[in-house]
Amino acid sequence: xxxxxxxxxxxxxxxxxxxxxxxxxxxxxxxxxxxxxxxxxxxxxxxxxxxxxxxxxxxxxxxxxxxxxxxxxxxxxxxxxxxxxxxxxxxxxxxxxxxxxxxxxxxxxxxxxxxxxxxxxxxxxxxxxx
Amino acid sequence: xxxxxxxxxxxxxxxxxxxxxxxxxxxxxxxxxxxxxxxxxxxxxxxxxxx
Numbered sequence: 001x002x003x004x005x006x007x008x009x010x011x012x013x014x015x016x017x018x019x020x021x022x023x024x025x026x027x028x029x030x031x032x033x034x035x036x037x038x039x040x041x042x043x044x045x046x047x048x049x050x051x052x053x054x055x056x057x058x059x060x061x062x063x064x065x066x067x068x069x070x071x072x073x074x075x076x077x078x079x080x081x082x083x084x085x086x087x088x089x090x091x092x093x094x095x096x097x098x099x100x101x102x103x104x105x106x107x108x109x110x111x112x113x114x115x116x117x118x119x120x121x122x123x124x125x126x127x128x129x130x
Numbered sequence: 131x132x133x134x135x136x137x138x139x140x141x142x143x144x145x146x147x148x149x150x151x152x153x154x155x156x157x158x159x160x161x162x163x164x165x166x167x168x169x170x171x172x173x174x175x176x177x178x179x180x181x
Contacts, residue, residue, distance in 0.1 A: 005174075006170075006174045007170040008170075010174065012158045013162050016165075016170050019162070022155060026155030030153060046174065046177060051163070051168075057161070057163075061161060065154070065158075067152065068152045068154040092179065094178040112170070112171050
């Protein structure tokens with residue numbers, strides 16, 4: 001199962017240069033994609049604050065993602081694990097939360113973020129969409 | 131514009147099962163709004179750096 005990072009969803013939603021790769025990845029892995037409530041909140045923040053999307057359009061995106069992928073929520077153990085990851089690597093708290101969730105659920109993180117990709121294999125698999 | 135967690139719970143239905151019936155990539159692409167020069171990695175990195 002894949003955990004799709006925020007930047008990957010935004011790539012297709014904003015038609016960034018790599019969006020067709022993301023579209024194919026999501027279609028080819030139907031039934032095998034997930035994300036977290038943290039990523040959904042980031043999607044809301046970026047689309048509303050930076051790109052000024054309307055509320056109904058953002059909510060429509062959330063429904064579409066929910067209906068077609070599994071949504072995970074971090075638990076208290078993830079937070080404790082994330083805390084240790086922050087202390088070990090000095091990584092951003094949100095990166096650590098996503099890493100700890102992926103570790104517990106044995107998910108492969110799909111992202112374009114090189115800070116996360118640099119941690120591939122330490123706690124879970126981390127790959128770019130392909 | 132902001133969205134409350136309660137609204138997220140309502141619309142995302144976190145605990146509910148997903149049907150996984152559609153082609154998510156195509157569905158999202160149809161709802162996309164092209165933003166010239168968009169850099170999603172930088173957008174998210176900026177957000178995560180605000181701690």
